[in-house]
Amino acid sequence: MRKHGFLPKTLAGAAIAAFALTGCRDDGGGGGNGEDDAAGSGPGVSSDPCPDAVNEENGCITLGIITDLTDTFSAVAVPVTEAQEAFWQRVNEEGGIGGFDVQLVIADGEYDPQTTSQRYQEMRSDVLALAQALGSSQVMAILDDMRDDNVIAAPASWNSAWDFEPLIVESGANYCFEAMNGVDWALGERGPIESVMAIGYPTDFGEDAAYGAETAAEANAVEFTQITTPTGQDNQAEAISQVVQNDPDLIVITAGPTETATIVAGAAAEGWQGTAVGSSPTWNPGLLQSDAAPVLEERYFHASPWGPWDYESAGHEAMQEALGDVTPNFAYVMGWAWSYPMLAVLEHAAEMEGGITRENVVAAAEELEEVDYEGILPPEAGLRAGDPNETAYRASVINRVTADAPGGTEMEQDLTVGPTAESYDYSGPCAALD
């Protein structure tokens, strides 16, 4: 499946071309860059100012973004990327990091592992780290190369495997804990629930959440079934049929927004009367205009790792100010929040001997004890130093769909760790990544 977005591709191409032409280049090591307050060297770190630098006296750090501008998750990835551009622009406007401004090189991985790998090969010698790497199997496709290069990445995904990977600096509860919390919440608020069905893509994304839903169902002695479903709203007949035939009280969905809406509305139209909890990527405010909107408002709930667009926090406020006049969308919050750990890592690396280098960035990521999310998440959500069973952040949010709220959702339950997630022995990833 391929989509071809002219604007995103043009922007991506322009960004890469601008990068190549203006030569925000590696200074070849050796440390230092001529600035008294800037320390750093190696790939992706330059003493020259960034093109269109906010601070002309600063050096330049180049971070890569490999996202999905034209494929399955482009509807989410485009605003995610825009939010990250706004985030790093704000960092630059506030003086940069350790004497450096940050510039982004954006590439379209088309939600495809092979293309993602290709894009990484194109930028691997030019970037300090990846400010966004979208998808789970996509990140797996470049992880060995990242290890060879000492490159860390902020993932645009919430796979449980990232808690066990030192080079990945994730934010918020993963799909697995999110599903556990979703089931626990539904059992308390939408009961009686005697059966749970997990519906998801046949990928690690779907499997991670399905494992969480199954764990919560078993913990609560509730019947559990699982089905997989492909992408495409025209391909959901089987999922709808399975929901109608099995008639589960709760479905836990890990698919795209249109697939989610098609399944929930389609099953409801055929008489299903249960509740649906969708993982983070299942919501898009555009669905409020569809004929599925009344059903979604009535029985679909959006589980997410942090509060929606209008959540009250300094981070949300800063994001809204930085983005300006945009249509509210939860994806902006995702992109913004995902950027905080990378900022914290770079700030920590800047304080280390030798300054900002790939090696110091990796070390800083491993030592991270807290991240200032400006209230979007508590600081301890950034804890990475230690056993994942002790450090992994397990709380998530439940949102309700309403046309009255900006972004189409309002918070039903604030950050909460359900009993299943709280007692879960987290000794390994919920779903193994190949």
Place this chain on the structure above:
Amino acid sequence: MTTFAQAILSGTAQGAIYALLALGFVIIYKATHVISFAQPALMVIGGLFSYHFSAVFGLPFWPSLFIAILLGAGLGMLIERLALRPMIGKPVFTLAIITIGVDVVLRVLANRYIGADSRALRYPGGSERYEFLGLALSHRQVTIIVVTLITVVSLALFIRYAKAGLAMRATALDQETALAQGVKVGAMFALAWAIAGGLAAIAGTFIATGSGGIEQDTWIIALKALPAIIIGGLDSLQGAVIGGLAVGIIEQITAVYQAAYLPFLGTNFSLVAPYALMFVVLLIRPYGLFGTKEVERV
């Protein structure tokens, strides 16, 4: 039995959309002997026309659909005039490749309009449902079936009785002879593209009223018309309709029964089922159920 009948009904509604798309493919093929790969883009843009006039300009659904049909037809004619007419006489393979290029260009433009959010068109009938004998169809599904029925009958009458329809048939039969008889063959090509554009706009509009609306990858739905036209026969209008309905129904029946009765086929076999049916039909009737058997003199 009720489940089976329900699957056929639901499949018929979905198949009606495929039938409209398949008709567009076949009409262009009959007139020009070219398979138009621009139909997916015409479908998406037709749906976006309806969306824009309804959601942005605030027009009611039906006038929006009517305008979308006209604009879709106009776009079809424009494509034929600008991209294909200058290539008359070139191998049909070349023309087919050109339609791929046209499709890509149009979809790039459509994707710029679609952007990040899905473009969903509110259907005026809402979630109202009709129930009888234990079977249920939504207002939208009934409307799709009725509109498709009216469209197909109107098209059949037009081609059978209208002067332009007769000229289209003559062109489809033999372009040179039609030209010798005073038929404006170029105009017939344009008319075929206009009809295909209008049909695609109807299909796109009803897809836009679905739960997911129109996204950047919605164009893929139009490819379901390909097994439909092979099943029905590449040059048969009635074959396109029956092929489209067959694809919708076989998808739905497989979705409902396969997991229980043929689990060894794996999950989501319903996606493969139309192609399996296509292979079976090709084995029995290589030119499709209603296609014309080609005989070449050596």
